[in-house]
Amino acid sequence: MKRIFVFCVLSFAIAACNKDKVESTPHLKFKSYNTDVVPYNGSLRAILEFTDQEGDLDSVFVTRKRLNQNDATSSYFEFPLKGTVPEFGSQNRGELQLNLQVAYDVAFNLSPIAIPNTDPTQYEVDTLQIRFYVKDKAGHTSDTAVAKPLYVIR
Numbered sequence: 001m002k003r004i005f006v007f008c009v010l011s012f013a014i015a016a017c018n019k020d021k022v023e024s025t026p027h028l029k030f031k032s033y034n035t036d037v038v039p040y041n042g043s044l045r046a047i048l049e050f051t052d053q054e055g056d057l058d059s060v061f062v063t064r065k066r067l068n069q070n071d072a073t074s075s076y077f078e079f080p081l082k083g084t085v086p087e088f089g090s091q092n093r094g095e096l097q098l099n100l101q102v103a104y105d106v107a108f109n110l111s112p113i114a115i116p117n118t119d120p121t122q123y124e125v126d127t128l129q130i131r132f133y134v135k136d137k138a139g140h141t142s143d144t145a146v147a148k149p150l151y152v153i154r
Contacts, residue, residue, distance in 0.1 A: 026052040026134050026142035031095065037151045041103050048096040048132055048145055055092050056137040057085045063131040064106060067149065068124055070113050081105065085134070096134075102152055106130065112154045123154035 027050065034045040050057065063078045081098065082105075100106055112123040130147040 023051075024053045024136075024138070025140045026050055026057060026136050028132060028134055028142040028145040030132065030145040030147045033147065033150065036148060037153065038102050039153045040107060044100045044102055044106065044150070046098045046100065046130075046132070046147065048098065049094070050096055050134065050142070051093050052136055052140075052142075053092055054136065054138070055090060055094075057096075057134050058137045059135050060085060060096065060098065061133050061135070062106070063133075063144070065129045066110060067127040067129055068113055070124060077109075098132075106150070107152050126152040126154065128152060 029049045031047040031049050033047075038044050060081045061078060062081055063076050065076045066074045068074065081100075085096070106128065107126060110126060113126075115122045115124055128150045130150055132145045132147065134142045136142075
């Protein structure tokens, strides 16, 4: 009976020690937007939390999908964000703050959806599902951080 108890205690201790292990493959988690309703010509700040053993993040990628029901072309569109990721040195945990111009970084090449029978023509609010992932300098790709829906006013 004592052996079983000792074995259980050691098993839990080992499991607890490995819980906070930081891996070479980056991990990413969406934390927040400064707002989830933004005008087309506005700006957006997204905060992401990351972990990476080496802290050598290299690039950020965004995947966007329009969720509006009246959009026949609502497929995922992936693009890299322009600019560089800051150097984190030996820091293996932290936050990425992405400052985005909605018209150029998030909603570009999306034609507005006209609301039928409006004079003058009015447009639907774009409902976008945004996902982020990062690559490090060794080519490891993180998991995908899914953000809450973003509403872009036209």
